[in-house]
Amino acid sequence: MKLSTRGRYGLKAMFDLALNDGDVPVSLTSIAERQGISVNYLEQLIAPLKKADLVKSVRGAQGGYLLNKPADQISVADILTVLEGPLGPTECVRLLGDDACEQADYCVTHMIYEKMRDSLLQVVTTITLKDMVLDHKRMHAGPIDTQFFCNK
């Protein structure tokens, strides 16, 4: 019932991008440094985020990454879903459509898992990167570094 480092690191990285939002690309090296993540590993997380069109990249020297949409149009759910797969406490409520569980209508536990999923989704879909940036700015001024974040 825990998020893996993929989700947690990815969220930190996306927040970092949002905080440094502008027209200059932000390099993975700098994100990795501020967030205390290995660059190599971060590469593996940014790839799917790019594929999902949440970020865009600029190659070559002085290159890096940029948000691909306004920060208020990227939710925590978007990010976590890309990195962790569909959200929900069990396979049977993560799958939708044809793959969905057949017992759904009869199974008492299924109903519980659905409620867990829905309440979780309600939270993460309503929080955007912009909310995070505003929250953060209310608390701190100036540049950020690794000590601003929980590491587990």
Place this chain on the structure above:
Amino acid sequence: MKLSTRGRYGLKAMFDLALNDGDVPVSLTSIAERQGISVNYLEQLIAPLKKADLVKSVRGAQGGYLLNKPADQISVADILTVLEGPLGPTECVRLLGDDACEQADYCVTHMIYEKMRDSLLQVVTTITLKDMVLDHKRMHAGPIDTQFFCNK
């Protein structure tokens, strides 16, 4: 972000006990059969549930397990917490008191994880075994077996 089999099997097992609630003990063998779980594995799940006083055991032939309190006083949260540890998406919001995360007050991601935890807890603490039994009885009459449940 998924529940492990410990939580899922344990919940099924506890529901089974609640459904067969009475003064005759229910053997692990019979639960395992109805729920499609290995007896050996189930033993490992029931042990902590007993230690947490959610069930009591009767040893020897014709022995088995019984709920240790009324079904409406055992919540899904009680069961899951025993089997999965404290609920929450990250270590930093599962721990409480002295072990809690120091960055809590500064960390934007921490705030998100707290909201996720709280909305999850809200759901699971309010659903009890009794609710499950009533829901189930509204849907089915008669004995249950493995095909009534999602298996993943």
Place this chain on the structure above:
DNA sequence: TCAATCCCGAGTTTATAGGTGGGAATTCAA
């Protein structure tokens, strides 16, 4: 042209989930 960057795929390590198996202790029922 070269250093900084993204890009890509393979390999490694470690931990955990998800079991299995054996045997002792207890107790009911025949």
Place this chain on the structure above:
DNA sequence: TTGAATTCCCACCTATAAACTCGGGATTGA
């Protein structure tokens, strides 16, 4: 009194996934 049905206890095993690490190629600005 004995034996079958049970809980109890603990050691071990195995497959998978998480969490990286590494090497090298492609791109591009200064």
